[in-house]
Amino acid sequence: MNVVIIDYGAGNIQSIRFALARLGITATLSDDVAIIKNASHVIFPGVGEASSAMEKLRTTGLDKLLPTLTQPVLGICLGMQLMCNNTAEGKTKGLGIFDTDVVRFETKLNVPHMGWNTVSGKGILFQNIDQNSHFYLVHSFYAVPNENMVGACTYDVSFAAALAEDNFFGTQFHPEKSGAVGASLLQNFLAL
């Protein structure tokens, strides 16, 4: 197994690296097109702001590469949001892998939505994970539910906590910070 974490200056890459290490996997950090192409699994992390993250992807050419990958790809948090069509954060055009948009929470509840919430998931990513397990989320923007939605969560509105399209997967929550269920989800992804 040759897992590559895309390194494009997004924050908190260590957490994912450490989570994989706990599963016995040594992941490579890279922004190199050839190395990413050769990976068995690609993890596309993201903490930060959408427009500057997209800009960084453009400067390295990764915006062109990502949608063409054929191995399993997992976008996490902002990574997942950037895989959608458009995001309202900084009015940013995304990679268009998932056919939905990312919008801001308009709610009287606290924003960011921060903490552990229940996710109702289905499909290969959620195998052997109990329905309504708790995952850790922290975000102010969310993906609008569409036919790619494989995990649903509610915070005043219903939003896509997980998306899937062919070999592409995305989670709004942080599996690397979601205790044992998060580790199970990462294992499911790595088993693909």
Add this chain to the structure above:
Amino acid sequence: MLTKRIIPCLDVKDGRTVKGVNFVSLRDAGDPVELAQRYAQEGADELVFLDISASEEKRKTLAKLVRDVAQAIDIPFTVGGGISSVADVGILLNNGADKVSINSAAVRRPKLIRELAQRFGTQSIVVAIDAKQLNNEWIVHLVGGEVPTERRLFEWAQEAVDNGAGELLFTSMNHDGTKQGFANNALKQLSELVSVPIIASGGAGEMTHFVDTFVEGNADAALAASVFHFKEIGIPELKTYLDQYQIPVR
């Protein structure tokens, strides 16, 4: 449903866990990484590490501690204590911390909050406020509660959020160490004032205090130290207890 969070706080000094009562007289309560692992396994929702050491080696020690903790646990954690620059925060987040908590440096220079929020995102910036109620006014204190300021709790909380604080950690110095419950009136006022999550801190002694701070104080999370460190309250039993009172927990 979004759950209420239970957050053990580990005060660390020179790499060891200690806990002050009313911010003085420290007592050793063990190894931080070991404690962190135990809490994560027991179902803690998050952890906070407050570094209270003042040595010159502090930065290096803290970065190493953060790395050790991040490798060992699979829940989010916040690091605070003497953080005063964008560079400090970068080191901690790059070593695996999820959030940083800033206190005195933010009061001295509120723009720091904005700089940090722009660089790292509001979600990773917690503003910690220590306040003491004097003559019906909540006065913000600095340096671990030693130095009073001109600031009032509510105006400072609002300013911190306006500057980009993603979360507030409010410690009532009147309640801290008393084990008589949290400052629920002030917490409720805070929650009505700002739209970011609020962590209640100071005063936990019994399980019922946690119910009170979630119901009466409308807190999003509750933080405590010694009741957890000295096993007066176990996290699994606390979660069961909260569930009986219809408080959403993990």
